[in-house]
Amino acid sequence: MAMSQNIISPVAGAAEPTPYGLLAEFPDPQALLRAAAAIRQAGYRRWDCYSPFPIHGLDRAMRLKRSVLPWFVFGGAFTGCFAALAVAWFCNAYAYPLIFSGKPYWGLPANIPVAFPLTILFGAVTTFLALWALAGLPRLHHPLFFSARFRRATTDGFFVTIEATDPCYDLAATTQLLRRLGAQAVEVVKDC
Amino acid sequence: MTTIDKPRPTIPLGTRDQIYLGSLGTRATRLCLGVGLLALAGAAVLGAGEGDAMRQFLFGYLTAWCFFFSIAAASLFFVLAHHLFKASWSVVLRRLAETLACNFIPLMVLLLPILFGLHRLYPWTSAAYMHSSADLQNKSGLLNEPFFLIRCLFYFILLIGLSWYFRRQSLAQDHDGRLSHLRALRWHSGWGFLALFWIINFIGADLVMTLQPRWLSYAAPLFFFSGVIMTIYAALPLLAMWLQRNGRLDNAITLDHYQDLARWLFAWMMFWMYIAFAQYMLIWYANIPQETSFFLVRDLQPWLWITLALLFGHFIMPFLGLLPRWAKRNKRVLAFWCVWLLLFGYLDLFWQIMPAVWVNTPAGRVALQHVNAFDPYQLAPTARYLLWIPLSTSAILIDVLCLLGIGGLFLAHTFHLLRQEALLPLKDPHLPSSLVFEELV
Known part of the structure; x- marks a missing residue:
């Protein structure tokens, strides 16, 4: 019990560890949904929900915005398509023109099979890299891992975190809000 | 996928208005029957005109028939x-x-x-035509009237049997x-799926491809098949929207179902x-005369535009x-694309069938006999x-009347x-999970 409160006790004279934010545990998905809607209405910006499985309607309750990932994918795919056609044109029609079986130097149908997989390849690789970048990966540690309670987020725990950097964050008021929303436990997570 | 967090919506299954067509069905049947018979009669009258009108009627009729066959087969x-x-x-x-x-x-x-x-x-x-070249003579085992009729009969016995059994x-x-019942249907869906795939392919080859009997292409039946299957994913959202506009299945079919149908349409x-x-x-790439003849015609002036x-x-x-995701989840936008793709599905069949009118004229035959020396x-x-x-205007009028007639x-x-x-299937054990079906993305 006490361990989760502060794993690393502040040493006298050392700088006080900055708080990451508040972690609240809710008993079931319904309570999490209600809490998410209420926290959003209270005007919080930097907060998140954690559950062991996807919960229908949670993204709507949180008013999550559509990811910008598709635009990266589109850019990557377009680049792939263009690059394939440009290289094929440069090699076959411009730098080293050769006649193959009576075909014109530059024939679009012949080059679509190259453009198609390259479109997909560039799109897929961009998706992968952009997803990592947008999600802030790779990342070796996260303050939430200091909390022993949070380990249950992958089995049977339903959590909300509100970060200390949120403009609406106030230790006493936010704790009270989370309690009022039905949180079983609220704890401060320190960022060391 | 979990649904435990959400209470199951209760659909008022008891009220007949919601899940039964009722008098609306009777009115729709009468209207469609009237329009269909009138339009077919009009097309037949135009087709009985002088000159090549009957031939034009048959081509328009074949295109319209293929279009509605597509929807049923799909x-x-x-x-x-x-x-x-x-x-x-x-399930819904x-x-x-x-x-x-x-x-x-x-x-x-209607095939008669x-x-x-x-x-x-x-x-x-x-x-006389079949004797005109060696490659046609090689195909005479397949391309003769008795065998053609036997094949048609075989296809329709299977199609009628399968569709009737699955509905019953x-x-x-x-x-x-x-x-x-569900177990039996699941068992029969395996061979039925394969049989249906091949039947649609063969009907495409028999009814559409043999309009140009000298043409060779292994992909053509599959091309026909791909166009055929797309139509249901455009027709089903439209039918569902029409039902919902008339107060049927209001809660049963949700945006999530429309989104999935739209994804299949896209696919x-x-x-x-x-x-x-x-x-x-x-x-x-291969540039073989027997194969290029198909695209040669479709590369000439009016057909190139199509x-x-x-x-x-x-x-x-x-x-x-x-x-975009929102386009699949917006009923008006989705309806627009469904109508659009149905129209282009028809145009696709039109493009496959109609140039054959020219191919079999003397000028077309001469041109296609010497494809390599052909100069447009x-x-x-x-x-x-x-x-x-x-x-021509009269031909398109016949096409539209045939479409209205067979469609009606x-x-x-x-x-x-x-x-x-x-x-909707009232006692399907998966109906509850279909009613609360929700997309996560």
């Missing part, structure tokens, strides 16, 4: 796929697809004018609620383009239009004029069947 595909993959999301749509699939009896009756007009449509019915078992479950539209291009590229219209209207524009600029003005015949009878039969039973 509906059967939808039902078989549903059972084969043990799908649960599509299954009865509509089952009913649309049960149209093979009227379609078989084509069978009677075989000589005007298919050049291989002429013995589903209706039986509505009454006794036994699971054995089949992509598949159509994939096969279309695969066929075109291989023919372009070829390009298909590229843009059947692929590029709907690709961009249907790609040397084409005599009279021969060039003949290329435009299927696009097709829909009249559909509504006639729909009004007899509930609009």
